[in-house]
Amino acid sequence: MKYLWAVVFVIVLVWSGLEPRDRATWWLEVFPAIAGAMVLLFTYRRFRLTPLVYQLILLHCLVLMVGGHYTYAEVPFFDGWLGSERNNYDKLGHLFQGFVPALIAREVLIRMQAVNGRWWLRLFVVSLALAFSAFYELIEWWVALVSEEAADAFLGTQGYVWDTQSDMALALVGAIGALALLSRVHDRQLRRLTTGGR
Numbered sequence: 001m002k003y004l005w006a007v008v009f010v011i012v013l014v015w016s017g018l019e020p021r022d023r024a025t026w027w028l029e030v031f032p033a034i035a036g037a038m039v040l041l042f043t044y045r046r047f048r049l050t051p052l053v054y055q056l057i058l059l060h061c062l063v064l065m066v067g068g069h070y071t072y073a074e075v076p077f078f079d080g081w082l083g084s085e086r087n088n089y090d091k092l093g094h095l096f097q098g099f100v101p102a103l104i105a106r107e108v109l110i111r112m113q114a115v116n117g118r119w120w121l122r123l124f125v126v127s128l129a130l131a132f133s134a135f136y137e138l139i140e141w142w143v144a145l146v147s148e149e150a151a152d153a154f155l156g157t158q159g160y161v162w163d164t165q166s167d168m169a170l171a172l173v174g175a176i177g178a179l180a181l182l183s184r185v186h187d188r189q190l191r192r193l194t195t196g197g198r
Contacts, residue, residue, distance in 0.1 A: 002054070005058050012062055017030070018069075020068060021069070026068040029065075029072070030068040032064060047111075053103050066089075067090070078092070094170040094171050097132065098176075101129045102128075102129040103178050103182060106178075126175045129175035
């Protein structure tokens, strides 16, 4: 299965890089996916994650690569989504930005035994997902300060004054949703992983 995921990643990455709408934006959007893939490659033998988390990371990478190819403001089929006048693909991206890091954080915290108690675990997971989202918003701001040209495509605000706040709210919803929907499945996979598949 890991080879299939790698093949899917590479195929979508290559497609994404073929004549993207804006090359600078493509690099900005796709770099986290490439960096994440490198980290997973180098840690695979020493700190293997659950299949669920690998699948979610792949999905998040696909979201980033599609957004990089079109720019987040111009992804097909997302114009007028949810009754809005703007293209809302970036909102899907920010939902994933809470959902996926929450499960990654949950796995690392549980396996490192870094937090005691179920409620403390939930609090730290959501807090880490929000911190990740806030840091990404800072990166967007820094890019805007450095390059006005790349900023419009990278930020994708499309004139929405509450874009940053709604992005972080969606990351919060994503993190809470991940815990509510997938904690039991994740726990089962963690047990199998730590007991060697027994």
